[in-house]
Amino acid sequence: MPRPKRPRCISARPRIRGFQPRGAEETGEIILSLEEFEVIRLIDHEGFDQAGVAEVMEVSRQTVGRILKSARFKIAESLVQAKRLTVQGGCYEMREQVGGRGRRRRGRRKL
Incomplete structure (x- = not known):
């Protein structure tokens, strides 16, 4: 059984939910x-x-x-x-x- 993933810290939810081909x-x-x-x-931004x-x-x-490689591959696949x-x-x-310092709120979000 693999070791459980350690949660990554992110600063905010994205303003978008996704993109669709046009x-x-x-x-x-x-x-x-x-x-x-x-x-x-x-x-990249x-x-x-x-x-x-x-x-x-x-x-x-x-x-x-590893995360970057995976993300770039997914974006490229979506476009192509x-x-x-x-x-x-x-x-x-x-x-x-909060006040210039980060404060974490724990909570695992899985797909």
Whole structure:
């Protein structure tokens, strides 16, 4: 039996639930977890490096690399194969910003 996943810290829920292809017939659905979305947001949008993201999410740099690889593959597959991309699920903890310091609210969310 594998070891249970340690929840990843994310700062906020995304403002979107997903994307749908336009101009082509939809051929399926891809699920992007919230921790995959958070890694993409921090690295590709905010400009963090993997070590910085690992600190923020309280996981190892190697874990961030695996999550990033998985997220980029799912996004590419969604674009190339005209599949709907849905952001949901995962194993994470919400980190609430209170007075400039992070405060975590525990709760596992699984698909």
